[in-house]
Amino acid sequence: MNCAQKEAIVTAPLPSSIEIVEVGPRDGLQNESTLLPTATKVELIERAIAAGARRIEAVSFVHPRLVPQMADAEAVMAAAPRRDDVSYSGLVLNRRGFDRALGTGLTEVNVVVVATDEFSERNQGVTTEEGLRTWEDIATRAHAAGVRAVATIAVAFGCPFEGPVSSDHVVELARRIAEAGPFELALADTIGAGVPTQVGELIGRIREKTGARLRCHFHNTRNTGYANAFAAAAAGVSTLDASVGGIGxxxxxxxxxxxxxxxxxxxxxxxxxxxxxxDLEELSRTGTWIGERLGKEVPALLGRAGPFPRQ
Amino acid sequence: MNCAQKEAIVTAPLPSSIEIVEVGPRDGLQNESTLLPTATKVELIERAIAAGARRIEAVSFVHPRLVPQMADAEAVMAAAPRRDDVSYSGLVLNRRGFDRALGTGLTEVNVVVVATDEFSERNQGVTTEEGLRTWEDIATRAHAAGVRAVATIAVAFGCPFEGPVSSDHVVELARRIAEAGPFELALADTIGAGVPTQVGELIGRIREKTGARLRCHFHNTRNTGYANAFAAAAAGVSTLDASVGGIGxxxxxxxxxxxxxxxxxxxxxxxxxxxxxxDLEELSRTGTWIGERLGKEVPALLGRAGPFPRQ
Known part of the structure; x- marks a missing residue:
């Protein structure tokens, strides 16, 4: 057997538990064209909690013209149940978004730094370098306000405009982001471009350079999402994002x-x-329910195939 | 970090190349309720070859009452293009099927031994033990006839009736199957019940007990199929089954x-x-084409998302 240049990076024992951050209310709904009423968004959050979710990315504080689905972010946060054992996060792209998040009483924000200039310009109107400075500014303010600041590197595994994104570049970006003390550093495969060996390699290299707690965010655009999640867990990452139903x-x-x-x-x-x-059964029911609200069959397969073994 | 009882597969470099056996004409179509004309099945085979497929599981020799889609197996084999660089296989469950396969001039058969008695009884009317004897009988005849005999262990990762299937049982079954000298020993996750750690464990244990060349067959019923394929490749298995479009x-x-x-x-x-x-582009086109013939959107995602990076 000859060897490919890439090694399968699958290491030590898996963690005994992982934390799944429910991002359906934010990243899931944000990419759905069917606009939902605030009450349905709140019900989605309530159902996720009933299924056991304890960290929920609930809203984005972005311009309503760009993301109409998130126009009622304040109203969603005002109505979402507040519980000591549930933490919410809001995604922000800039200072304005951060101020809105603070206004809702959120204690965690997720700040996006985009790995490529072209995606960054199109997504948030700044270069990667400018996005990094925005992150540093928000991190400083968040620390002062006692708010957790998560940094997410978007298109960390590939960009729809620039194509492949070099690991060297992402590692260096991660190192610089880590200097501002993120609560967590998330690597996002925004367009489902990554593969498991890349996931393992990037995690290993970033871990060598930073002490940041790592989190991964995968899309299943090209059916690599679950293999990537496995590779991330096998590389020791114990916080993964997912959306109920696989919506988005x-x-x-x-x-x-x-x-x-x-x-x-x-x-x-x-x-x-x-x-x-x-709770798998509760999640599957919620996946089917939100699909009905959105008028589509959700990509999640558990709701269709049923659990194994059968309950 | 505490450790779960299961270990992630520790592995060596991935193989530099793998062989994908195209099973769409057999396992894909067999599970589709829309009956296709013989000419369309032959066209599917021709398109797979045009996309680079060199091993094709083309038909099943089973009773037409049980699997109506395969009733024209002889006609498909008579019309399929014969090329020196393309090998065809037919699936058989018993001696009658084997004789039919020989009659078409096939030089490879895939004999199914089911890991659990209940699935075996329902699928082919015999116990696992009886299935094993059938395999031994066919293997002997195949060797005498100069035909390659592949053995597939069905429901090797879980059974819809009996639930979890113990690795000990599958390893012992593999050991006994290997005594009759299979060209290849395939492990089939017939109902998409397996997970990557299980794949790695089973492959490692079977390799310790047999010298058989291993092959894996995964279904994506619960979105674990690609993670399992990655785990199999990472464990050194270099022959994997797949169906164009993910049909079936x-x-x-x-x-x-x-x-x-x-x-x-x-x-x-x-x-x-x-x-x-x-050829990814040719495969994607064929996936979309067979979906149109079957009147459904195929589960493959590459045809919808497009390649990455863009060509």
Missing amino acids: GCPFAPDATGNIATEDLEHLMAGMGVRTGL | GCPFAPDATGNIATEDLEHLMAGMGVRTGL
Whole structure:
């Protein structure tokens, strides 16, 4: 057997448990064209909590013209149940978004730094370098305000405009982001471009350079999302994003699927003996329910195939 | 970090290339309820060859009452293009099927031994033990006739009736099958029940007990298929089954998806530097085409999302 240049990076024991951040209310809905009423968004959050979710990315504080689905972010946060054991996060792209997040009483924000200039310019009107400075500014303010600041590197595994993104570049960006002390550093495969060996390599290299707590965010655009999630867990990452039902999409591939689905990720992890604290049946029901609200069959497969073994 | 009882597969470099056996004409179509004319089946085979497929599981020799889609197996084999660089296989469950396969001039048969008694009884009317004897009988006849005999262990990762299937049992079954000298020993996750750690463990244990050349067959019923394929490749298995478009289904979960899709598997492997010899664009076109013939959107995602990077 000859060897390819890439090595399969699958290492040590898997973690005994992982934390799944429910991003359906934010990244899931944000990419859905069917606008939902505020009450449905709040019900989605309530159902996720009932299924065991304890970290929820609930809203984006972005311009309503750009992302109409998130126009009622303040109203959603005002109505979402507040519980000591549930933490919410809001995604922000700039200072204005951060101020809005603070105004809702959120104690965690997720700040996006885009790895490529072209995606960054199109997504948030700044270069990567400018995005990095925005992150530093928000991190400083968040620390002063006692708010957790998560940094997400978008298109960390590939860009729809610039194509492949070099690991060297992402590692250096991660190193600089880490200097401002993120609560967590998330690597996002925004367009489902990554593969498992790349995931393992990037995680290993970033871990060598920073002490940041790592989190991964995968889309299943090209059916690599669950393999990537497995590779991330095998590389020791114990916080993964997912959206119930696998709702969401990709603005750059109109017919493509979205985030990896929470229920399918739970099934994968549970099968490997990795606990998530989530209730598969409740998740599957919620996936089907939100699909009905959106008028589509969700990409999650557990709701269609049923659990294994059968309950 | 505490450790789960299961370990992630520790592995060596990935193979530089893998062989993908195109099973769409057999396992894909067999589970589709829309009956296709013989000419369309032959065209599917021709298109797979044009996309680079060199091993094709083309037909099943089973009773037409049980699998109406395969009733024209002889006609398909009579019309399929014969080329020195393309090998065809037919699936057989018993001696009658084997004789039919020989009658078409096939030089490879795939004999199914089912790991659990209940599935075996329902699928082919015999116990696992009786299935094993059938395999031994066919293997002997195949060797005498100069025909390659592949053995497939069905429901090796889980059974819809009996639930989890113990690795000990599958390893012992593999050991006994290997005594009759299979050309290849295939492990089939017939209902998409397996997870990557299980794949790695089973492959490692079977390799310790037998010298058989291993092959894996995954379904994506619960979105674990590509992670399992990655785990198998990482464990050194260099022959994987897939169906173009991901056509097929699961007779035990009517709404479930089928085999992993050839185009999505090619994308995953190519991204990791593993060659398959297949043409992604041609595969994607064929996936879309067969979906149109079957009147459904195929589960493969490459045709919807497009390749990455863009060509």
